[in-house]
Amino acid sequence: QVQLVESGGGLVQAGGSLRLSCAASGSIFSPNTMGWYRQAPGKQRELVAVITSGGRTNYADSVRGRFTISRDNAKNTVYLQMNSLKPEDTALYYCKLGQIQTKDYWGQGTQVTVSS
Numbered sequence: 001q002v003q004l005v006e007s008g009g010g011l012v013q014a015g016g017s018l019r020l021s022c023a024a025s026g027s028i029f030s031p032n033t034m035g036w037y038r039q040a041p042g043k044q045r046e047l048v049a050v051i052t053s054g055g056r057t058n059y060a061d062s063v064r065g066r067f068t069i070s071r072d073n074a075k076n077t078v079y080l081q082m083n084s085l086k087p088e089d090t091a092l093y094y095c096k097l098g099q100i101q102t103k104d105y106w107g108q109g110t111q112v113t114v115s116s
Helices: none
Strands: 002-007 008-013 018-026 031-040 046-051 057-059 067-072 075-080 093-097 110-115
Touching: 002 093, 018 031, 018 093, 018 110, 031 067, 031 075, 046 075, 046 110, 057 067
Parallel strands: 008 110
Antiparallel strands: 002 018, 018 075, 031 046, 031 093, 046 057, 067 075, 093 110
């Protein structure tokens, strides 16, 4: 079993910044991929950014240049620094852990609301 605990969401004005954190615990293997996804009301869940345990990253076009994903492998924690936030970034943000040895795991989600 794996537990993912997200934190850092909140309400911010457009142009502001937030930093999300997701700490993983339990049966974690290496290599693995951790990432952030988001789901806005009435829309499908979409990829925001992912990072492998080796440090390779991938971003959605809509956030590239504004968001930065990073991780601390010693703490099994992934971060998402979100700058220049826009109202369209408003969504429930989920952390995900993927590894070959087990199924994928998801966090409970943290709400990010950007006001105009």
